[in-house]
Amino acid sequence: MSCSHCDLHLTCNCSYGGFTHVPLVTGRALSLDLSFNGITVVTDDDLMGHSRLRVLDLHDNKLATIHPLAFDSLWSLEELDLSNNQLTVLNHTWFKKLEALQRLNLLNNPYSRLGSPPLFQGLIRLKRLMFGGWALKELRRGDLCGVPELEELTVHANNLQRYDSGTLGNIWPLGRVTLRLHSPFLTNVALAETVLSDVSYPETPITLKDLHLVGNQSVQPLRASAQKRIRSLTFHNSSMSDESAIGFLEVMDGVPVSYIHLEDMVLTGEGR
Numbered sequence: 001m002s003c004s005h006c007d008l009h010l011t012c013n014c015s016y017g018g019f020t021h022v023p024l025v026t027g028r029a030l031s032l033d034l035s036f037n038g039i040t041v042v043t044d045d046d047l048m049g050h051s052r053l054r055v056l057d058l059h060d061n062k063l064a065t066i067h068p069l070a071f072d073s074l075w076s077l078e079e080l081d082l083s084n085n086q087l088t089v090l091n092h093t094w095f096k097k098l099e100a101l102q103r104l105n106l107l108n109n110p111y112s113r114l115g116s117p118p119l120f121q122g123l124i125r126l127k128r129l130m131f132g133g134w135a136l137k138e139l140r141r142g143d144l145c146g147v148p149e150l151e152e153l154t155v156h157a158n159n160l161q162r163y164d165s166g167t168l169g170n171i172w173p174l175g176r177v178t179l180r181l182h183s184p185f186l187t188n189v190a191l192a193e194t195v196l197s198d199v200s201y202p203e204t205p206i207t208l209k210d211l212h213l214v215g216n217q218s219v220q221p222l223r224a225s226a227q228k229r230i231r232s233l234t235f236h237n238s239s240m241s242d243e244s245a246i247g248f249l250e251v252m253d254g255v256p257v258s259y260i261h262l263e264d265m266v267l268t269g270e271g272r
Contacts, residue, residue: 015057022046031055035081041065044072051075059083059105068093076100083107083130092119103128107156110135114143121146132156132180139167151175153199158182158210163191169198175205182210185218192221200228205259207234213244214268219251226255234261242269 002024003014011031014023019037027049035057044067047053053074063085071077071094078100087109095101101123107130120126126147132155139157141164150171158180177199184192200206206225213219225233240248245267 010052025050027052029053033057034061036060038062040086041067042070043067044069046070048073053077055079057081058085061085063087066091066094070094072097074098079103081105082109085109087111090115090119092117092121095120096122098122099124101126104130106131107154108133112137114139116142118142118145120144123147126150128152130154134159136160138162140164141167143167144171147171149173152178154178156180157184157195160184160191160195161188163195165194166198168195171199172201173203174199174201176207177204178207178209180209181221182212185211185213185221189217189220193224196221197224197228200225200230202229202231202256204230205232205234206230207236209236209238211235211238213238213240213248215241215243216247219244219247222248222251226251229256231257232259233257234259234263235265237264239266239268241267242272245269 001019001021003012003017005014006012006026006029010029012025012029013033015033015035017037019034019039022034022039022042025032029050030052032053032055039058039061040063042063047070051073054076056074056077059081063082064087068091075097077098080101083105088111090106090111099122102125104126112135123146127150129147129150136157137159138161144167152175153171160181179195181192181195
């Protein structure tokens with residue numbers, strides 16, 4: 001199988017092509033979009049000869065297997081999207097040759113942990129990192145070893161059950177942070193508070209998604225952010241009761257917040 005949908009800028013759009021394997025594409029390609037296909041595996045030679053490739057998009061396939069050496073020839077790769085696939089285990093050897101990588105998306109795959117040795121150890125130019133999903137259960141100290149700074153961090157951890165203090169705490173400077181922490185906010189306040197403490201800085205805008213703020217207790221994790229004097233906070237796709245709204249104002253009292261944004265919020269009380 002081959003894909004010839006490449007333009008003059010050497011951008012190859014092979015999405016929605018019905019491919020079940022990585023198709024043959026010109027070795028001169030700079031960008032390769034393979035999203036929304038039925039690809040289940042990437043072999044060790046599927047991407048051989050693509051040393052010029054800067055963008056590889058494999059999101060929304062059925063990827064369950066990636067050969068440990070599959071990306072070894074992609075020395076110029078700057079963006080890699082593996083989101084919305086079937087990867088149950090993440091392998092650090094996938095990324096060991098990707099020293100030019102700046103953006104990595106691993107969201108919404110059924111892995112329960114990032115694994116060891118540290119997954120991102122060799123990604124010295126990484127600026128934007130996205131990981132997690134419904135199956136993510138634990139984040140351990142050392143998981144993000146080798147990630148010194150980020151412009152953007154997104155963590156989907158609605159079902160997170162274990163978090164080691166400091167796991168996200170060594171990333172600095174840290175730009176915009178987006179967190180999904182539905183279950184921890186409801187059932188494990190201490191865990192949610194520890195996560196927020198590790199990513200809260202005055203200069204770091206924080207977005208919290210999927211929260212159900214139903215009582216005063218549910219807003220207590222935000223004390224960690226308040227203590228760090230955050231200035232920008234966004235709630236998205238969440239709900240808030242009268243009691244939790246009052247609790248939120250009490251928690252943030254005296255904090256020099258200059259920006260609060262509520263998007264797709266549902267008020268579950270009466271507005272009192």
